[in-house]
Amino acid sequence: xxxxxxxxxxxxxxxxxxxxxxxxxxxxxxxxxxxxxxxxxxxxxxxxxxxxxxxxxxxxxxxxxxxxxxxxxxxxxxxxxxxxxxxxxxxxxxxxxxxxxxxxxxxxxxxxxxxxxxxxxxxxxxxxxxxxxxxxxxxxxxxxxxxxxxxxxxxxxxxxxxxxxxx
Numbered sequence: 001x002x003x004x005x006x007x008x009x010x011x012x013x014x015x016x017x018x019x020x021x022x023x024x025x026x027x028x029x030x031x032x033x034x035x036x037x038x039x040x041x042x043x044x045x046x047x048x049x050x051x052x053x054x055x056x057x058x059x060x061x062x063x064x065x066x067x068x069x070x071x072x073x074x075x076x077x078x079x080x081x082x083x084x085x086x087x088x089x090x091x092x093x094x095x096x097x098x099x100x101x102x103x104x105x106x107x108x109x110x111x112x113x114x115x116x117x118x119x120x121x122x123x124x125x126x127x128x129x130x131x132x133x134x135x136x137x138x139x140x141x142x143x144x145x146x147x148x149x150x151x152x153x154x155x156x157x158x159x160x161x162x163x164x165x166x167x
Contacts, residue, residue, distance in 0.1 A: 001161055002090055005032070005139055006083050008146050008153040017079060021145055025138075028145045029079060035138045036086050039093065040064045042131045045112035051124070053100030060092045097128070 020026040044061040
């Protein structure tokens, strides 16, 4: 779905992609950047917690060090670079889930510090549910902005996507 959102977004000129449209993260590109940033923060927490399984590397989470407490992170202004980072993180994320975890791992707790520096302990299955729900939530915001700018991103329902990829 991230690939489809980027394909739809690239149809817009940069001036529209980066225009502050009063969304929570301002622009379409700002929201895409936030999704990527959020994923990298969570993946860095898993890496620090000992759940990288040799799949998550420093390259996967590059750019997050020192930004965990800065919720209004720096926006990647280069759309092509943002897209390449999204592709890389998605690839690593899928491989990490598919090849790294055992069924019992999902029921263990992830020990981490939140963006305020407070220690947290949360079941891994809950953290992963949040990670993917976070993406879905903000992609929904992006699809609204795309529609408002004349771009139809297509059907974004999970069941539709699963049917497309099953073929």
